[in-house]
Amino acid sequence: MASRILAIDIGGTKVLMGLLDERGRVHSRRQEPVAPERDAAACLEQIARMGMSLLDEAGVRPTELLGVAAAAPGPIDFAQGVVPATPNLNWSGLALRRELSAIFGRDVWLDNDANLAAWGEYCFAAPEGCRDMIYITVSTGIGGALIIDGALYRGVSGGAGELGHMVMIPDGPPCGCGGHGCLEAVASGTALSRELAARLAAGGAQHISALAPAGQTPGPPEIAAAARNGDPEALALLQPVTRYLGAAIAGLVNVFNPQLITIGGGIGLNMADLLLPAIRHAVSRHCFSLHQNHLHIRTTSLGSDIVLKGAAAAILRARA
Amino acid sequence: MASRILAIDIGGTKVLMGLLDERGRVHSRRQEPVAPERDAAACLEQIARMGMSLLDEAGVRPTELLGVAAAAPGPIDFAQGVVPATPNLNWSGLALRRELSAIFGRDVWLDNDANLAAWGEYCFAAPEGCRDMIYITVSTGIGGALIIDGALYRGVSGGAGELGHMVMIPDGPPCGCGGHGCLEAVASGTALSRELAARLAAGGAQHISALAPAGQTPGPPEIAAAARNGDPEALALLQPVTRYLGAAIAGLVNVFNPQLITIGGGIGLNMADLLLPAIRHAVSRHCFSLHQNHLHIRTTSLGSDIVLKGAAAAILRARA
Numbered sequence: 311m312a313s314r315i316l317a318i319d320i321g322g323t324k325v326l327m328g329l330l331d332e333r334g335r336v337h338s339r340r341q342e343p344v345a346p347e348r349d350a351a352a353c354l355e356q357i358a359r360m361g362m363s364l365l366d367e368a369g370v371r372p373t374e375l376l377g378v379a380a381a382a383p384g385p386i387d388f389a390q391g392v393v394p395a396t397p398n399l400n401w402s403g404l405a406l407r408r409e410l411s412a413i414f415g416r417d418v419w420l421d422n423d424a425n426l427a428a429w430g431e432y433c434f435a436a437p438e439g440c441r442d443m444i445y446i447t448v449s450t451g452i453g454g455a456l457i458i459d460g461a462l463y464r465g466v467s468g469g470a471g472e473l474g475h476m477v478m479i480p481d482g483p484p485c486g487c488g489g490h491g492c493l494e495a496v497a498s499g500t501a502l503s504r505e506l507a508a509r510l511a512a513g514g515a516q517h518i519s520a521l522a523p524a525g526q527t528p529g530p531p532e533i534a535a536a537a538r539n540g541d542p543e544a545l546a547l548l549q550p551v552t553r554y555l556g557a558a559i560a561g562l563v564n565v566f567n568p569q570l571i572t573i574g575g576g577i578g579l580n581m582a583d584l585l586l587p588a589i590r591h592a593v594s595r596h597c598f599s600l601h602q603n604h605l606h607i608r609t610t611s612l613g614s615d616i617v618l619k620g621a622a623a624a625i626l627r628a629r630a
Numbered sequence: 631m632a633s634r635i636l637a638i639d640i641g642g643t644k645v646l647m648g649l650l651d652e653r654g655r656v657h658s659r660r661q662e663p664v665a666p667e668r669d670a671a672a673c674l675e676q677i678a679r680m681g682m683s684l685l686d687e688a689g690v691r692p693t694e695l696l697g698v699a700a701a702a703p704g705p706i707d708f709a710q711g712v713v714p715a716t717p718n719l720n721w722s723g724l725a726l727r728r729e730l731s732a733i734f735g736r737d738v739w740l741d742n743d744a745n746l747a748a749w750g751e752y753c754f755a756a757p758e759g760c761r762d763m764i765y766i767t768v769s770t771g772i773g774g775a776l777i778i779d780g781a782l783y784r785g786v787s788g789g790a791g792e793l794g795h796m797v798m799i800p801d802g803p804p805c806g807c808g809g810h811g812c813l814e815a816v817a818s819g820t821a822l823s824r825e826l827a828a829r830l831a832a833g834g835a836q837h838i839s840a841l842a843p844a845g846q847t848p849g850p851p852e853i854a855a856a857a858r859n860g861d862p863e864a865l866a867l868l869q870p871v872t873r874y875l876g877a878a879i880a881g882l883v884n885v886f887n888p889q890l891i892t893i894g895g896g897i898g899l900n901m902a903d904l905l906l907p908a909i910r911h912a913v914s915r916h917c918f919s920l921h922q923n924h925l926h927i928r929t930t931s932l933g934s935d936i937v938l939k940g941a942a943a944a945i946l947r948a949r950a
Contacts, residue, residue: 387920465762465887467920468920475881487918489916605786
């Protein structure tokens, strides 16, 4: 039995778990939805059940693993292994690293999900010689991480990289973080769904809702499909997303002068055809040529496994 | 004769030059205005004349100096010593390091002015143990620099730290950089003067213009004085400055999680009483508590000599 790493990706809407090998390949996985209103105890119980089932099926005991790494959304006190507050889950002050270590009977590497995704991209997909990279994930929320001089940049208290909480409209819509007008509040999947719901409630967006499977609430996938058909309401719904995502990324390019910007997340990957041209246009419009000359902007090639792969990379780096 | 460093601070509106010792103390200085429309040749001639006069007066030959360091505004190709394009001076593709080296007959350290200011603050004024710092200068334009893990962060092509070109209003007023709605276009001294001129042209801002010395065009100092008297027009003129400076800095705190934000520049220092409370309010409103817990926001104690001191610090570090 080859050595395995257990990787746990706790998102705003799902828990994804995988067993990976030393080369970052995923050998088996589990995914379940997590309701945003679930409390920490229920979520920990779910993680324990999913993890043990995955290990049992593979015939691996927790002590035989190369390591266990977990990703959680929102800012994390990395040094303490604590989730102080999470916009998209009802957790506050949760000692998640200690809780997970108790579940699996061994030390667990706990990090912000975007940090691990960025680390996965950097270790498994970044071009040779790249040292400075920004990762931005657009899904339920918007997160990000900075790789500076080949290392994850954490900041003074481990919270760096909260790109979704750049302030785009100082008195804009309220954000899950408690602030207002954050990028996440205007350009995330949550923002898209909120605006779509408002149009549906006003009797609009009929071409969008017609695309939803019977009995399902239309959401970002239907907006994207309608936008590809040229539906004006769908394009209007996407306008703030492309506008503020483009502005935020252009500003980051001027501030960071990175070599690579990688975009991931459900919205980022599934709407790449709609988002990337707008982002590239914003960069060409707002950024110094000095900053554009060495810049690549692309989506991750690691798909939805990016956090799992980053978790494996963190374990492998810690053991190296 | 003690060892001296020649430091040259080329700004959007003035050239400041000083002779400093190994402890960063300024022993003599020259300052002259530079008209923004002046071309590179005229500016180089001015620098040569001012520098030689300063050296003659002190009885120091260029070869006896510990070093020469110069700061220029806007993004600089640090590796090549070239100013590719400068929003606030009519230069483009100027090989400034080579030109200055020819003038003084020796190698010259050339850097972005905000980079050197940040380095001066970090070396001479930052609290013990501080490793991650953001410097932001608010004057004619808005510049900045990032100190990451105790070193200047330059990015892949040397242009990092252009905080004035974060995009605050994607379709906002045109900026000197060629973009639109940059922080500099809405919150700099230039933006304040532009908006004041518009009000004066419309017959308003009489309480502000009454404060200007006879025969002088009122500008940011008169706006500040009127605002301190509670003048509604002055407060309205300052509103976008505090609004977007606060939003930009709050976003940077969430992205960088720094320990220290230092504010400098003519506007930053002379209007600190008007700006700092608004910036602190924006940070408390928009930033995660994790990010606020270890954060200090203040103006530099190095005053208008900050770039000269940073230039000296760069020479001393390069010789160490």
